Amino acid sequence: MSGPQRIVIIGGGLAGAGAAASLRENGYSGEVLLFGADAHRPYELPALSKGLLLGDAEEPDWVRDQNFYSEHDIGLHLGTRVTRIEMGARLVLDAAGGEHRYDRLLLATGSKPRSLPVRGADLAGIHTLRTLDDALALRAAFAKADRVVIIGSGWIGSEAAAAARRHGAEVTVVGMESTPLESVLGTEVGGVFRDLHTEQGVRWRLRSSVADFVGDEGAVTGVRLTDGSVLEADVVLLAVGAAPETGLAHAAGLELAEDGGVCVDAVLRTAAPDVYAAGDVASQFHPKYGRRVRVEHWANAKNQGEHVAKNLLGAHEPYQRAPYFFSDQYDLGCEYRGLADLDTNRLVVRGELASREFIAFWLDGDRVTAAMNVNVWDAGDALKHLVDTGTPVTDEQLTRGDLSNVG
Template sequence: MSGRVVVVGAGLAGAKTVEALRAGGYDGTVTLIGTETDRPYERPPLSKGYLQGNEERDAAFVHPADWYATHDVELRPGTTVTSLDLAAHDVVDAAGGRTGWDHLVLATGSEPRRLDVPGADLDGVLYLRTLGDSDRLRAALTPGRRVVVVGGGWIGLEVAAAARSAGCDVSVLVRDPMPLLHVLGPELAAMFADLHRANGVDLRTRTEVAEVVATGDGTGVGAVVLADGTRVDADVVVVGVGAAPRVGLARDAGLTVEDGVVVSAHLRSSHPQVLAVGDIARAAHPLLGTHVRVEHWANALNQPATAAATVLGRDEPYDRLPYFFTDQYDLGMEYVGWVGPHGYDEVVVRGDVGSRELVAFWRREGRVVAGMNVNVWDVVDDVQALIRSGAVVDRDRLADPDVALADLV
């Protein structure tokens, strides 16, 4: 198949899209444009293995440096696309250059939400999104330093674990009664709160940051001041208060945007030759019966195969269940499924929360809608099958570790 595909966004989703195009037999021109000067890399190591010092920097890159030339992919790092001309089928970059396309794939990812308080721009207030961010944070995590993490989501907790492992004194500030409350609910969020406290983290809940104050000589961060006036001393402040999809290009071009670029199960946007993948894609999900946007590695890894298939004229809708994972201290976890706006009726646990070795199931009307395995491995496929089956499952059998998960379907 000839023509030209342009991919805007040179992260994991963009890199896997051009890979899938070549693997699928696309023989036209392929151009991958990214703002960052590094070649495409994966982001999980930035808050996990690489930040903790357990992985080499090169392990984060999606492909070897010569892969793009070898596969006839034009990689343009350090290039910012400023607008999309849908009528002319062009992308326009900051230098005024135009690149034409027959199909355009948007893989622009997300960006950290900023802390909007006085002092948030001080040297020593850090965010974690890019490889450069991880380099700076890794250099800052030295024994004895006082690290304050603002936010109790996955990034915040993974940074806290890395900082404690590096010998830092760590405080985590969370607005909610528990970290991860909106993701896991009170039944399992408490496990992560206990985990961090057991590892020496000063976890403060129901807190609001009012200000970041400088050191006496004004050279950097000295403390975080809470809304009640409490002062938490700090040498480093890491902000992890969520991310927002980078949809400015899509919105300005007139594509349909509703908490992400709205796309079909085949990842087509409101313009049939424009697709979206990864963090920005709010995709129709055949199994879940609604549009879902997921800001996790698995979507960036797997959606590109569907995007490439769509460009190649194949009928291969994206129907993988949302999936994410985390590693914190001695806890490894995988989560699959989607609770969604309808919520859940109960959480059923097989195993022991206290020892942090378990599989948890979120149920609605007797059916499993999501599952999480903690320090229990090789069960994700069975949990996915259980969710996909839509079967009403007996609660006692679900909780019984002597009943094989495969026997519940």
């Protein structure tokens, strides 16, 4: 047969499983091997910090039905850790001693939660949130906890705070920034989320850092901050960001970018012959932005996984989508499109921040680089158009005009 006879995918998350499914949907009839370290079949991550952690769902959103992989002749190897890539021999080696030849290789190894290198970090009751098992364990812990401390005031920390309050726990969030989500949204919009959580009873310790964890009989009892104060805690969640899983790539000699990801070009191809990367681990030279971009959100993993399948089969199509993510916290829902530079972009708001029904725009000159709709659900297509096209706009058009007719 022409083209690759065997495609190996390392990573059983949304990007890897999506690529495997898309290969079949694009008519590929060769062998597909999909390796996932997780014992569960591929699932999507958003529900882990939302519906599942809240108790509104008992399962995550599965990428495909249980029988999809066997029905489409995809060799799904669950609970299987790949230990080495030998690119010269075109081999993937797993922890059980298996050797698997490839014609094309996709790295979709995702990312892992960062830890804190401080005393007591190994105490029982300290959690991270990345996998289905993590989410189930954390939900059970929240249900029993009186006092929860969350380290990190980003998206995961904020969503987890809402879930812990739903379960009735007292919640304190520790963050190094002056406002939650400041590095993504800036202080003005981030303040909306701060005030929302405050109204729901969340306490903040912002501009604060952790010195160590306090414990008794091997279990956490508190978090000591660098100012010497101690926050009592039955449960602690470390939500201090994630690092791309690049151990295999680094050991194989692939180039890593300054953002920690695997360097890929516009079509998601590494410098190594027939080796590609997608999802959290991929640092792509993005044609829209003219620089490297690494995105850890659900839509990026989904869309890059589906996109790269065509390139694994011989196409040469650049991935050009702008980042997208969404969040739900209490009665606030939002969607963010694009990529703002908070150091240079200016903020324009349609509506009132205090009402929690508004659209925030970030602009470079007269062009929208990013937009976030908060509890406004009829503008998604218009916002996507503005971000994707870079259509010149006036502040008056954004704040008062018909967005569907702009541009």
